[in-house]
Amino acid sequence: MLLELRDLVTRYGAVEALHGIALDVGAAEIVALLGANGAGKSTTLKTISRVIAPASGTVTFDGRSLDGLTPEDVVALGIAHVPEGRRIFPGLTVLDNLRLGATPRRATRAEIDRDLDAVIELFPKLRTLATKLGWTLSGGEQQMLAIARGLMAKPRLLLLDEPSLGLAPLIVTGVMETIARIAREGTTVLLVEQNAHLALQIANRAYVLETGRVALSGPASDLLTSDEMRRAYLGSA
Numbered sequence: 001m002l003l004e005l006r007d008l009v010t011r012y013g014a015v016e017a018l019h020g021i022a023l024d025v026g027a028a029e030i031v032a033l034l035g036a037n038g039a040g041k042s043t044t045l046k047t048i049s050r051v052i053a054p055a056s057g058t059v060t061f062d063g064r065s066l067d068g069l070t071p072e073d074v075v076a077l078g079i080a081h082v083p084e085g086r087r088i089f090p091g092l093t094v095l096d097n098l099r100l101g102a103t104p105r106r107a108t109r110a111e112i113d114r115d116l117d118a119v120i121e122l123f124p125k126l127r128t129l130a131t132k133l134g135w136t137l138s139g140g141e142q143q144m145l146a147i148a149r150g151l152m153a154k155p156r157l158l159l160l161d162e163p164s165l166g167l168a169p170l171i172v173t174g175v176m177e178t179i180a181r182i183a184r185e186g187t188t189v190l191l192v193e194q195n196a197h198l199a200l201q202i203a204n205r206a207y208v209l210e211t212g213r214v215a216l217s218g219p220a221s222d223l224l225t226s227d228e229m230r231r232a233y234l235g236s237a
Ligand code: ATP
Pocket: 012, 015, 017, 035, 036, 037, 038, 039, 040, 041, 042, 043, 044, 194
């Protein structure tokens, strides 16, 4: 497995948010992390990227423990985290936002320009927006920019936190299709989504969190038809 979490416990002060999570992500898979508000999905991603250090348990990436590493070390190893809320730089142009995504790699200008072309091919709209400032972009455009900036780090594993949040349904479909394409081209994806139905359409496997524990897991196709999943997370439709 490319990523393995074992017995992962994370606390915010006295509050324990994750009570011992075990989760695997294989190379080139899309794994969805589902669950209600406050279940611990964002905390799981933050613990993997070491924005928060776990209280106990292990995160192993490509056979190497992430214990004691900084968030910068983790990016350098090949894990990019696109947090919830599209934190792009509002005062910088789209191109400069993208270039900043490549900072952790210490790549040459020529390499960065080549990767810019590849990323823009994935999100063609960004070409016409290249010189626009971040704050002038619509929500969907900002989300695309946030994902594209994450890809500029050339990650082996992309952690995506709620990419569909606040977007119109048509735009969401486009974002999901692009995530599927990113995985087909070889980048592994761990996708946090509140919209379970949507995530299960593109994921290989999924884990459902409930108050800091894994309540259900399995192949996406099984979860889409599971009675328990339908009752609790997919609605009866
Ligand atoms: P959401 O979709 O709302 O982001 P989530 O599944 O990602 O939900 P988390 O944000 O990981 O859930 O939150 C898990 C638990 O940790 C919740 O009980 C939440 O209140 C708590 N929590 C999250 N961030 C903090 C923080 N900075 N300080 C204290 N408690 C926090």
